[in-house]
Amino acid sequence: MSKRYTPREMLEKLISFNTVSDRSNLDLITFVETYLAEYGVTSIRVPDETGTKAALHAHIGPSEDGGVVLSAHTDVVPVKGQAWSQDPFASWVSNGKLYGRGSADMKGFAATVLAKVPDFIAADLQRPIHIALSYDEEVGCFGAPPLVRDMLAKGPRPSFAIVGEPTNMKVVTAHKGIAVYKTTITGHPAHSSQLHRGVSAISAAAKLISWLDAQTADNKAKADPDNAFEPPYTTLHSGVIKGGEAHNITAQHCEFITDFRLLPGDSKEAWLEAYRTFIDSQVLPDMQAISGDCGIEVEELAYVPGLSEEADGLAETEARGLTGDNARHVVVYATEGGIFQEHGVSTVVCGPGSIDQAHQADEFIELVELDRCAAFLDRLIGRLS
Structure with a gap:
């Protein structure tokens, strides 16, 4: 029989695995597989294409459709450049707080x-409890889609999902989506004293970024005052740009990265079409009139769908019954919840800890939050038994 861990002990164990997204998470996955197997629980590993990372899913209880999937990601954000007071992968406790990378986001859940x-196993579950652990959530939610597809294909199929991102155990019923694009511009170099003979990729980028900013401003002006999101509109933001070779040469190359933070139901395809239309009609013709070698390419780097509020959604009904939280909560950050929902699984976000601590130096979770989450799971066991 496997060691019986308290939530704090298990969190300390999970934090000890350095699962920053640019590293393998296989040591953590192997630990979980072994731990579950020692309790007689069979888990299924879903590797990525490189074989250096994997997701995992398992279920406890009857092998029939229904029940809940409890979902978390195993990767964490980097610590490089942050001023940690102690080793971020050797957790410590002070004043009722457990510190370590991933403590809040989201190894606590x-x-x-x-x-x-052990409590799931000991209960007389009438509906199964599914466990889902993904990889690469922090860099684009790349691990969740194959994980969800594999879960649903192999069964049993859960009726609803709880994604345990840090919400202080409040029930979040909607969040924005995110689409990330890289725009690569090829200009035509010329001496800057003969500007009319060249095409500056940087100047073209400036026009595109100005257009993107203008769309955000227009969205702000048209925002629904009753919208619960903050900000209550879709935003288009360019956070990285690089290009040019010298001050006296029109830049031949420039690229920048933009994220679209989409309200639930807002179409990434519609925004991308509008962006491409502006490029093709307002920017590219003038560039190619000087040189046919000029071009603009737009590449999607990542997409995470938003989570939409569900009318009479099962996940919301169950989670509110378990927490007693009847207030409306939405968040602007993205989670894997929208992926479950896109695959037909009713979903909410609800987990221990505060998003304010996520990605910070000396990240922490209050131990009382682990207690609250444990009590939540005890009530869930009762509901499914």
């Missing part, structure tokens, strides 16, 4: 779920 496995 995963740890509490895993610590409760």
Whole structure:
């Protein structure tokens, strides 16, 4: 029989695995596989194409459709350049707070779920409890789609999902989506004293970024005052740009990265079409009139769908019943919740800790939050038994 962990002990164990997104998470996945197997629980590994990372899913209880999937990601954001007071992968406790990378985002939820496995097994579950652990959430939610597809294909199929991102155990019923694009511009070099003979890729980028900013301003002006999001509109933001070779040469190359933070139901395809239309009609013709070698390419780097509020959604009904939280909560950050919802699984976001601590130096979770999450899972066991 495997060691019986408390949520705190399990969290300390999970934090000890350095699963920054540019590293493998296989040591953590192997630990979880072994831990579950020692309790007689069979898990299924879903590797990525490189074989250096994997997701995992398992279920406890009857092998029939229904029940809940408890979902978490295993990767964490980097610590490089942050002023940590102690080793971020050797957790410590002070004043009722457990510190370490991933403590809040979101190994606290995963740890509490895993610590409760013996209780799941001991219960007379009438509907299954599914456990889902993904990879690469922090860099684009790349691990969740194949994980969800594999879960649903192999069954049993869960009726609803709880994604345990840090919400202080409040029930979040909607969040924005995110689409990330790289725009690559090829200009035509010329001496800057003969500007009329060249095409500056940087100047073209400036026109495109100005257009993107103008769309955000227009969205702001048209925003629904009753919209619960903050800000209550879709935003188009360019956060990285590089280009040019010298001050006296019209830049031949420039590229920049933009993220579209989309209101639920807002179409990334519609925004991309509008962007491409502006490029093709207002920017590219003038560039190619000087040189046919000029061009503009737009590449999608990542897309995470938003989570939409569900009318009489099962996940919301169940989560509100378990928490007693009947207030409306939406968030502007993206989660894997929209991916479950796109695959027909009713979903909410609800987990321990505060998003304010996520990605910060000396990230922490209050131990009382782990207790609250454990009590939530105890009530869930009762609901499914």
